Amino acid sequence: MELFDTATKTHREVQLGEQALIYVCGITPYDAAHLGHAFTFLTYDLLQRRLQDLGTNVRVARNITDVDEPMYTKANELGMHYLDLTHQEVTEFQRMMRTLNLLDPDAEPRPSQHIPAITDSVKELLQGGFAYNLDGDIYFDIAASPRFASVSGYPESLMRGFSAMRGGDLQRPGKRQPLDFLLWRSIADPRDPAAWATSLGRGRPGWHIECSVMSYVHLGPTIDIHGGGSDLIFPHHECENAQSTALGRDPYVKHWMHTAPLLMGGEKMSKSLGNLVFVRDLLADNDAAAVRIALLRYHYRTGGEWQPDLLPEAHQLLARITHALKQPAGPDPRPHLARIREALDHDLDAPAAVRHLSDMTDAICCGGTVPGAADGLGEALHLLGIELAAG
Ligand SMILES: [Zn+2]
Secondary structure (H helix, E strand, O other): EEEOOOOOEEEEOOOOOOOOEEEEEOOOEEEEEEEEHHHHHHHHHHHHHHHHHHHEEEEEEEEOOOOOOOHHHHHHHHHOOOOHHHHHHHHHHHHHHOOOOOOOOOOOHHHHHHHHHHHHHHHHHHHOOOOEOOOOOEEEEEOOOOOOOOOOOOHHHHHHHHHHOOOOOOOOOOOOOOOOEEEEEEEEOOOOOOEEEOEEEEEEEEOHHHHHHHHHHHOOOOOEEEEHHHHHHHHHHHHHHHHHHHHHOOOOOOEEEEEOEEEEEEEEEOOOOOOOOOHHHHHOOOHHHHHHHHHHHOOOOEEEEEOOOOOHHHHHHHHHHHHHOOOOOEOEEEEEEHHHHHHHHOOOOOHHHHHHHHHHHHHHHOOOOEOOHHHHHHHHHHHHHOOOOOO
């Protein structure tokens, strides 16, 4: 199987051992699951299914960022404790992903449950000369890392631009370099609920360190495939890689895989733009399998404008599939199955796989002499995670 690798900007064969370790950056749970989330996580679900189909034992960790500034703001607005808000949103998110027939991750780690391991790693970075203290806060010193910029390959000007857009504090006086990033924030305000009393003092972790630490705890020092949305390439994954390699986990990631956004009105779906399409709203009017098929019509590296017309088309395909599954005989399913697998092995080309599934369905409906051809269709549906509604 060949996948595009962000760090080398090439399609590369995935080196498969008996086990594939996959880490996916998950959600910050302060809003309901939207279609952009579903598209991202469906990509890794499809990857997992094909790897398992190849006989690989796959272990997936997908984190939940429950230590994040906007969470406290939203919880305050709602008059809730932020951990109660987290629980509510995570439960809803998990329900939506299961309804879309996504496999549960093997681990769903949260930084709030890994504070001692995080502070140990921050201390190790300080002792190793990769970090420094600034008025009680601790920053990573990018000049000490030979790996910084090796994931994104971005020039410094672009990194500064993204950092400014995505919560960085380029201008803070006292930093050694503007792109040095926060590992630990000290919190003096006793009313702030998201602070822990630790050997580093009272405070909370920065954004990036959680994934370096939790991937190590749950998967070990080297990850086969690390995924997430393309907006995480910088700063999040760049910083994660710099931290982990500084901690001696080098290589940290063998294959970086990023999903393009789904758009609404030409813009990435985002809470701040108010252009979200919620999974629960689509599921109110559509079969979960139809929503899944509609999402599979987008290539993970292309994304694109969300087209609601894909839903009636998906329902039509499901009706044809239901009819085909009742046929006692059909053509040899093996060439069709081979084409679907080939599409997935070529950079997880889900749109091509769905086209081949549609062709296979039509071929079975046209008749043939091989008994049980519909079983091959069942195998294709299983591979793509398309589960027909009962009844
Ligand atoms: Zn992450």
